[in-house]
Amino acid sequence: MHWTALDSLRYVEIGKGEKAFGPGSLPEKVKMRLEVGPDTLWVAGQELENSARVNAWMDSISQKKFVTKNTIGKSREGRNLNLLSIGDTDSKNMIMIISRQHPPEVTGYLTMKSFVETLSSNTKLAKKFRKEFTIYVVPLMNPDGVDNGFWRHNTGGIDLNRDWANFNQPETSAVKDFMEGMVEKTQGKFYFGIDFHSTWDDIYYTVDPELHGNMPNLVSTWLDGLKKRIEGYDPNIKPNGDLVPTTVSRNYFFVKHGAEALVFEVGDNTPRDFLKEKAEKGAEALMEIMLERIKDIP
Template sequence: MTAAFFIWGNNMRILLFNLFLLVFLHQAAVAENVTCDFGTVKFLSDYPTARLNGCEEKSGNYHLYISPEVKPVNPSPWYGFKVVSDKKKTINVYLNYTYSKHRYWPKVSRDGLRWHTLEARKIKKYRKGRKVRLRLSVDKKPLWISAQEILNNQQYDLWNRHMARKDFVNLYILGKSVQGRPIYKLETTGKWDRGKPANVVLVGRQHPPEVTGALAMMPFVETILSDSILARRFRQAFRIIIVPNLNPDGVAGGNWRTNANGVDLNRDWGPFTQPETQLMRAELDRFRDDKDGKLRFMLDFHSTYENLIYTQSRDDSLYSANFALHWYDAIKKRLPDISFEHEPRHNTKLPTSKGYVYKTFGVPAITYEMGDKADRMKIRELAIVSAEEMMKTLLMTSEKQ
């Protein structure tokens, strides 16, 4: 048993959904927020996940400045702010990127919960995307603007507790982040077919802006933890360890890529200089020499420009390569019309989760990437099918061993 602190188990009651609204809308502000008051118009970044680094008014237009937490950094320019106006009117807001260029299509909300994309006619790029004009209709009610819809730490906490309502799921605090935020782990329990269980590890949100990966991870996990015949059979053979949000500091800070120390966590699986990755190393060490059963599979959820999986190459172990091929082919057979690519890569020299797990344990370790602009309903559909086919493929290979 891991040393993680057990906090939520069988038959404990979940907070009501109304509490979700209360928690989300009354969170404490995070450090280094910027408030720009131009009299009739105000720009606010007084909530977790916000990023606004400065602003000024020029000739009736509003120029906002967006900067990363460190340089150099991966070009994932996250932004987030609210705007309110004394009067109902339409204003021009210019996003000025001090590093990189525009990537994320603006999402708009009136309550921070329900989002839609800003219409194309209200967006215009300048200087090859280093500057972007938004035409915004504003009034006294806050208008939220964000690079992607917000999925913050409090939402993860409530989702974790919802999953832990199941009588075979326990919720633990795996440890703490740089800034002392809890990092949670969900773990299934039960009597397995072969004494010590085979183990599957799922990891998410190493990179804060990668919301579409998180939107895939949740239905993926829900499918594995469902009451379907397939899921019940799978859980008799496999224990599932789930770390949905490895970088809560980066999420709260609206970071482009890194944790609170300015380190890309998915380039720290090897050096293990950060508390977040050290926690994952300790968790995975349970499976060295089969001390707590064998590790059979690791899946890490991310986002990029398109839907794809990064897997071991065909030159890597036959088991790992064949698993990836069988899994991917099964998904595409069921969903031929959804864009989803397979990119085998031999990159164990990179200190990523995928490279570390494959090199250390010799098992399939895959990065599951969702496109920034992917249709949200298709993300969910693909995640459900991917989870089902993963379970089938792992059960099939397990029975052959």
């Protein structure tokens, strides 16, 4: 499926709010002019990336001999919670990537996809990285919400990114059990954890850099690296030191595992080629820094 943004000359916003961001900025209605023909024309606020499409992407990337796709649990409606393992699953050095806790946050998902593709690429850097670190990815945390078109919740009516202290939901507890199981099995550590979301603009919600996990200041060094690689890019970074109760995934990754962690919020309207550039350059910077830093860890 090929998606294109509707030309601004082809729609009129009626009753537009006064605010620059947020619900107060939205129009009451929109009038669109569309060319229709015998072929199906899909109209959507964001690219439709439902569970079938996400699974197709996971199947295609699992064609690589160092990538496997497994099921780590089931949603309330019985959809599989699928995980990609990239690299040697006996490795003690691990990183965790998740996305789509919130169903409509498609740009976060697209960024995660390019990020993971870069980590699994055939570059010298990526190959070297996969010798040291194994990457675990749950691209679709809330498959029921995505397929049912829920705004923020899962089928249990819960915002999954408020369930990382109590783990009452099958989706969050599957990831918890998986991560804690891997630590027990390998006697290793998660060094990095990232959760991709979307909002009005690109924002990085980090952990207060005064607080140190398994690779102190990895995230701030990484974001500096990203800034240097993209001309004129000034990342909007919002650190937070209030981590207990863990409640959100970032806090669980950091507090329970010592993984240097962040929430990466991507703008809903960020141009898709810029999403890709940030994901690719971000993944490259991360690999370089982590390879350098792992040398100091006994």
